Amino acid sequence: MRLKIPSNFRIIRVPCTGKVDVIHILRAFEKGADGVYVVGCMEGDCHFNEGNFRARKRVEQAAKILDQVGVGGERVKMFNLSAGEGPLFAQFSIEMDNIIRELGPSPIRVAKQKKKDAA
Amino acid sequence: MSDLNTASNLEKVLKAGHIGVTSECGPPRGSDADEVKKKGALIRDYVDAINVTDNQTAMTRMSSLAACVHLKLMGIEPVLQMVTRDRNRVALQSDILGAASFDIPNMLCLSGDHQSFGDCAQGQNVHDLDSMQLVQTVRYMRDEGKFLGGDDIKRPPKIFVGAAANPFADPFEIRVPRLAKKIACGAEFIQTQCIYNLDKFKEWIKIAADRGLTEKTFIMAGMTPMKSVGMAKYMKNRVPGMDVPDEIIKRLAGAEKGKQAQEGIDICVEHIQELKELNGVSGFHIMAIEWEEKVPEIVERSGLYPRPEV
Amino acid sequence: MIIAEKKPIEEIIDEVKDFNRLLILGCNECVTVCEAGGKKEVEILASALRMYFINKGDEKVITENTLERQCDHEYLEELRSNIDDYDAIVSLACGVGVQFAAEKYLTTPLIPGVNTVCLGANEDRGLWTERCQACGSCVLARTGGICPVSRCAKRVLNGPCGGSTNGKCEISKDVDCAWQLILDRLKALDKMGDYEKIAPIKDWSTDRAGGPRTVTREDVKI
Numbered sequence: 001m002r003l004k005i006p007s008n009f010r011i012i013r014v015p016c017t018g019k020v021d022v023i024h025i026l027r028a029f030e031k032g033a034d035g036v037y038v039v040g041c042m043e044g045d046c047h048f049n050e051g052n053f054r055a056r057k058r059v060e061q062a063a064k065i066l067d068q069v070g071v072g073g074e075r076v077k078m079f080n081l082s083a084g085e086g087p088l089f090a091q092f093s094i095e096m097d098n099i100i101r102e103l104g105p106s107p108i109r110v111a112k113q114k115k116k117d118a119a
Numbered sequence: 120m121s122d123l124n125t126a127s128n129l130e131k132v133l134k135a136g137h138i139g140v141t142s143e144c145g146p147p148r149g150s151d152a153d154e155v156k157k158k159g160a161l162i163r164d165y166v167d168a169i170n171v172t173d174n175q176t177a178m179t180r181m182s183s184l185a186a187c188v189h190l191k192l193m194g195i196e197p198v199l200q201m202v203t204r205d206r207n208r209v210a211l212q213s214d215i216l217g218a219a220s221f222d223i224p225n226m227l228c229l230s231g232d233h234q235s236f237g238d239c240a241q242g243q244n245v246h247d248l249d250s251m252q253l254v255q256t257v258r259y260m261r262d263e264g265k266f267l268g269g270d271d272i273k274r275p276p277k278i279f280v281g282a283a284a285n286p287f288a289d290p291f292e293i294r295v296p297r298l299a300k301k302i303a304c305g306a307e308f309i310q311t312q313c314i315y316n317l318d319k320f321k322e323w324i325k326i327a328a329d330r331g332l333t334e335k336t337f338i339m340a341g342m343t344p345m346k347s348v349g350m351a352k353y354m355k356n357r358v359p360g361m362d363v364p365d366e367i368i369k370r371l372a373g374a375e376k377g378k379q380a381q382e383g384i385d386i387c388v389e390h391i392q393e394l395k396e397l398n399g400v401s402g403f404h405i406m407a408i409e410w411e412e413k414v415p416e417i418v419e420r421s422g423l424y425p426r427p428e429v
Numbered sequence: 430m431i432i433a434e435k436k437p438i439e440e441i442i443d444e445v446k447d448f449n450r451l452l453i454l455g456c457n458e459c460v461t462v463c464e465a466g467g468k469k470e471v472e473i474l475a476s477a478l479r480m481y482f483i484n485k486g487d488e489k490v491i492t493e494n495t496l497e498r499q500c501d502h503e504y505l506e507e508l509r510s511n512i513d514d515y516d517a518i519v520s521l522a523c524g525v526g527v528q529f530a531a532e533k534y535l536t537t538p539l540i541p542g543v544n545t546v547c548l549g550a551n552e553d554r555g556l557w558t559e560r561c562q563a564c565g566s567c568v569l570a571r572t573g574g575i576c577p578v579s580r581c582a583k584r585v586l587n588g589p590c591g592g593s594t595n596g597k598c599e600i601s602k603d604v605d606c607a608w609q610l611i612l613d614r615l616k617a618l619d620k621m622g623d624y625e626k627i628a629p630i631k632d633w634s635t636d637r638a639g640g641p642r643t644v645t646r647e648d649v650k651i
Contacts (some may be wrong), residue, residue, distance in 0.1 A: 069481035
C-alpha cells in the first residue's frame with residue numbers, strides 16, 4: 001500500500017496516545033512547529049482503556065493554552081483511527097496539512113526567524 | 120405556660136388560651152418609613168403582633184429593628200425577626216438590647232436565607248451562632264440577666280422568644296426532633312412554614328403532640344394565600360422546603376378568569392378554619408406577601424376577629 | 430490536602446510582564462496532587478509564557494524548578510545561591526509556600542500562580558472538594574464524622590436549616606446538604622438519638638476570628 005502523504009511532518013511514535021502530555025505538544029510549538037496532530041486508536045478501543053480519552057483532553061488543554069498565548073488553538077488536533085486504516089491516516093495528514101497551510105506559519109516560528117535574521 | 124415572662128401582648132393572648140394571630144410586614148428597599156407604617160395601619164386591628172422580616176431572601180432592606188421601632192411608636196406590637204447570617208454575637212446581643220430599649224417584646228430567631236439569593240451574593244456571611252443558639256442567647260439574656268460573656272445586664276431584655284419550624288422540609292423524620300431541639304433551646308412560640316399540605320401538617324403536629332411538645336410551646340400555623348396559579352406553581356417547584364399539593368394548583372387553575380386571587384383567599388380561610396380545631400395549633404401566622412390588605416378579610420372570615428383584649 | 434487551582438494565564442502574564450528573568454517554582458506536595466502547581470504545571474506555564482513573550486518580541490529568561498516543599502526552610506534554602514538570577518518568582522505553591530518564600534527572599538518579588546481554594550479531598554478524577562475549614566476545634570466526633578463547619582453553607586451546628594431539599598443545599602442542587610449527610614451517618618451508626626443533643630455556641634477564637642494561629646510544641650523544640 002503506497003499512499004501519498006505530505007512530507008512536511010515528523011512522526012513521533014508513542015506506545016499509546018495516553019503517553020502524550022500537554023507539555024509535549026507545547027514544546028513542539030515552542031520549537032517552531034506550525035501544527036501538531038495526535039492520532040490515536042478508536043475511542044473505546046484503547047488497550048489501556050482510556051489512553052486516547054486522556055489524549056483528547058490534553059489536546060483540548062493545549063489548544064486552550066495556545067489560544068491564550070496567541071499561537072492559536074486550532075493548530076492542534078486529535079484524530080482517531082484503527083491500526084489497519086492507513087488510507088485514513090493519509091487523509092488526516094492531508095487534512096491537517098491543509099488546515100495549517102490555510103493558517104500560515106506559526107507566529108512563534110515567525111518571531112524566532114525574525115530574531116535570527118536580526119542577529 | 121401560664122406565668123408571663125414579658126409584657127408581650129402575643130404572649131398574653133396565647134397564654135390566656137386564645138388562638139393567636141400574627142402577620143408580617145417586609146420593610147421597604149428604601150428609607151421611607153411610611154411604607155412600614157401604612158402596612159402596619161392596614162392590619163393592626165386584626166392581629167396580636169406583626170412580624171418584621173430581616174432582609175428576607177438576603178435582599179438588602181431597611182433594618183428590621185428600625186421598622187419595628189416605627190411600628191412600636193404607632194402602638195403596634197412587633198415581632199422582631201433576626202437572622203444569624205449578618206451579625207455576630209456582639210451585634211446580635213446589641214440589637215436585642217436595642218429592641219428591648221424600645222420595649223419590643225417579641226423576637227423570632229432564624230438562620231436566614233443564604234446571601235447568594237440576594238443582592239449581595241459576593242458578601243460574607245457570619246453565622247457565628249445558629250438559629251437555635253440565638254434562641255438560647257435571648258433566653259439567657261432575659262432569664263439569667265447576663266451577656267454571653269457572663270457579665271450582668273442592667274435592665275435585661277424582656278422578650279418573648281420564638282423560632283421557625285418547617286414541617287415539610289427534608290428529611291421528614293427529624294422534623295419533630297428538630298422542633299424538640301428548638302423547644303429545649305427555649306423557643307416559647309413557633310411560627311411554621313406556609314402550610315398547604317394539611318395532611319402532612321396534621322401528621323407532624325400529632326407526632327409533636329404525642330411527645331408532649333405542643334404543651335411546651337405555642338405553635339402558630341403559617342398561612343400564605345395564593346395570589347394566582349402561577350404563584351402556586353412557583354412555590355411548589357422553586358421554593359426550597361415548600362409542599363404544595365396538586366389539588367391546590369388544580370383548584371386555582373379551575374377558578375374563573377380574574378377570580379384566582381379570590382380562590383386563593385378562600386382556600387386560606389378554609390385551611391385556617393380546619394386547623395383552628397386541631398389539637399396543638401395555638402394560632403396562625405398569616406404571611407400575605409405584598410398583599411397585606413387581604414389580611415383583615417382572611418382574619419374576619421376565619422372567625423378570628425375581633426382580637427381578644429387581654 | 431490543600432486544594433489549589435491554576436490562575437488564568439492572562440492574569441499571570443499581566444503580573445510578570447515587566448520582569449525579564451523569571452523563576453517558575455513548583456511544589457511537590459499538595460499542589461502536585463491536585464494538578465495545579467507540580468513539575469508538570471511548571472513546565473506548561475513556563476512553555477506558555479515563553480511562547481507568549483517570544484510572540485510579543487519580548488523574550489524572557491524563564492527558569493523552571495520544583496521544590497520538595499515550599500513550606501519548609503530546608504527546601505526553600507535550595508534557592509538561595511541562585512536567588513539573584515531572578516527578577517521575580519512565580520510560585521505555584523499554595524498561599525503558604527508563596528509567603529514562606531516571600532519572607533525568606535525579601536527583595537525578590539513573589540507572584541502567586543495558583544489560587545488556594547480549600548482543604549479537601551480528591552473525590553473523583555478531576556474533582557476536588559472541601560472537607561475542612563481548619564476551625565481549630567474539631568466537632569466531628571459529635572456530627573457523625575461529617576463537618577458542618579466546612580460543608581454547610583451556613584455552618585449551622587444544629588441543622589439542617591429550612592433550605593434542605595431532597596438532601597441538597599438551598600444554594601445549589603449540586604451541593605449536598607451537610608446535615609443530610611450527618612443524619613445518614615448517624616442512622617448508619619445507629620446513633621439517631623444523638624441528633625437531639627444541642628451543639629453549644631462554638632468558640633470561634635480558634636478559627637480565623639482569633640487572628641493568625643500557631644501551634645507551639647515545647648516538647649519537640651530543640
